[in-house]
Amino acid sequence: MTDAPITHRRVLNIAIPIVLSNITVPLLGIVDTGVIGQMGVAAPIGAVGLGAVILSAIYWVFGFLRMGTTGLTSQANGAGNQPEVAALLMRSFLIAGLGGVTVILLQAPLFWGALQLAPASAEVESLVQDYVQIRVWSAPAIIALYGVNGWLIALERTRSVLVIQFFMNGLNIILDLWFVLGLGWGVEGVAIATVIAEYSGLIMGLWLCRSALKGTTWWQPERIFDRARLIHMAVVNSDILVRSLMLQAMFVMFLFLGADFGDVTLAANQYLVQFLEITAFGLDGFAFAAEALVGTAYGARNVANLRSGVLKASLWGLLLCVALALFFQFRGGWLIDYLTTAPEVRAEARVYLIYMVFSPLVGVIAWMLDGVFIGATRTKDMRNMMVISFAVYLVAIWVLVPAYGNHGLWMALLISFVVRGATLLIRYPALERSIARS
Numbered sequence: 104m105t106d107a108p109i110t111h112r113r114v115l116n117i118a119i120p121i122v123l124s125n126i127t128v129p130l131l132g133i134v135d136t137g138v139i140g141q142m143g144v145a146a147p148i149g150a151v152g153l154g155a156v157i158l159s160a161i162y163w164v165f166g167f168l169r170m171g172t173t174g175l176t177s178q179a180n181g182a183g184n185q186p187e188v189a190a191l192l193m194r195s196f197l198i199a200g201l202g203g204v205t206v207i208l209l210q211a212p213l214f215w216g217a218l219q220l221a222p223a224s225a226e227v228e229s230l231v232q233d234y235v236q237i238r239v240w241s242a243p244a245i246i247a248l249y250g251v252n253g254w255l256i257a258l259e260r261t262r263s264v265l266v267i268q269f270f271m272n273g274l275n276i277i278l279d280l281w282f283v284l285g286l287g288w289g290v291e292g293v294a295i296a297t298v299i300a301e302y303s304g305l306i307m308g309l310w311l312c313r314s315a316l317k318g319t320t321w322w323q324p325e326r327i328f329d330r331a332r333l334i335h336m337a338v339v340n341s342d343i344l345v346r347s348l349m350l351q352a353m354f355v356m357f358l359f360l361g362a363d364f365g366d367v368t369l370a371a372n373q374y375l376v377q378f379l380e381i382t383a384f385g386l387d388g389f390a391f392a393a394e395a396l397v398g399t400a401y402g403a404r405n406v407a408n409l410r411s412g413v414l415k416a417s418l419w420g421l422l423l424c425v426a427l428a429l430f431f432q433f434r435g436g437w438l439i440d441y442l443t444t445a446p447e448v449r450a451e452a453r454v455y456l457i458y459m460v461f462s463p464l465v466g467v468i469a470w471m472l473d474g475v476f477i478g479a480t481r482t483k484d485m486r487n488m489m490v491i492s493f494a495v496y497l498v499a500i501w502v503l504v505p506a507y508g509n510h511g512l513w514m515a516l517l518i519s520f521v522v523r524g525a526t527l528l529i530r531y532p533a534l535e536r537s538i539a540r541s
Contacts, residue, residue, distance in 0.1 A: 139283060
């Protein structure tokens with residue numbers, strides 16, 4: 104498979120299961136809030152929502168494990184180094200275990216700090232504590248699943264990722280209904296259901312990775328703890344972490360600055376950001392395809408396959424972005440009306456809807472090249488280009504927001520997309536040349 108030609112079918116076989124998998128994520132949130140809403144009290148609904156956001160923000164920090172594992176594993180697979188493929192899975196488990204235990208040990212200050220940033224009523228905060236103090240025990244499992252998913256994506260086994268997601272979320276929904284509606288466990292029932300589902304999802308993931316865990320090749324301490332490989336993995340993951348933190352900081356600043364324009368504009372911005380999430384969910388499939396195909400070609404030192412993977416995955420990503428831009432142009436108003444019933448928010452969101460039409464088109468290069476550079480583990484370039492785009496974003500805010508208000512804020516965000524894509528594109532030839540040098 105490592106030397107197989109890159110075809111459109113191969114790209115779609117990787118991408119489509121990821122897109123379907125992403126669809127299940129908001130579905131679970133809807134069921135969680137829907138089930139707890141049957142209690143007929145507002146506080147538990149707010150507690151489950153706030154608690155889930157807090158934990159998602161904490162676990163998001165470990166997203167580097169998914170990306171780093173994909174890039175390194177696809178390269179080892181492309182090079183035909185199957186012992187290293189197995190060792191990378193074991194290293195990801197070790198990182199996940201360490202990270203999960205750290206979150207559990209630091210839960211008190213982490214949750215206290217989160218509630219200081221997002222204060223709520225005493226009743227809601229009490230219920231949030233009940234929820235997160237149960238759910239935090241699945242931290243090792245959910246972080247390990249980042250590694251499992253990254254490993255499977257690297258081997259182009261995205262259908263297995265889809266199986267894990269459907270199994271885990273399906274079980275979570277069933278347990279939600281049983282624990283909350285059947286047993287009356289309330290907020291604690293939702294948390295317990297999620298913990299059981301996440302560990303069950305990890306067990307399913309281990310079973311799907313069983314090919315790497317057969318015999319004695321999976322446990323080779325001298326390889327797993329090889330100093331040079333550990334340092335390389337740490338550098339790759341730290342670069343991705345820095346890049347991701349800056350990207351998150353951009354969106355946090357965007358929402359905070361939007362609050363200065365009043366509650367209605369803030370609400371409109373938050374709803375429109377959901378459009379960006381829809382775009383990201385769709386593009387993930389093709390960006391992940393680029394990661395796997397580029398990484399495999401990079402490991403095999405096959406420039407032709409690398410270039411073919413980049414072009415074909417990017418073509419599908421571009422087609423999706425054009426479709427999304429057309430959808431936002433002609434049906435964006437309908438989607439806004441679906442998301443909110445507040446007339447003033449609907450009207451305000453329509454004022455800035457044009458930026459959602461342009462965002463997929465100007466952002467597609469950045470999103471797709473992120474996948475390309477992850478696959479090639481050129482994470483230093485990703486980090487440095489993000490530094491440049493973040494700096495341009497700050498300058499754009501300084502210049503445009505005072506002059507154009509919330510329009511300036513949206514323009515600054517789109518400018519940062521363009522700069523990140525352009526700077527990564529400038530670095531792309533060096534990526535291809537590095538194959539010959541390595």
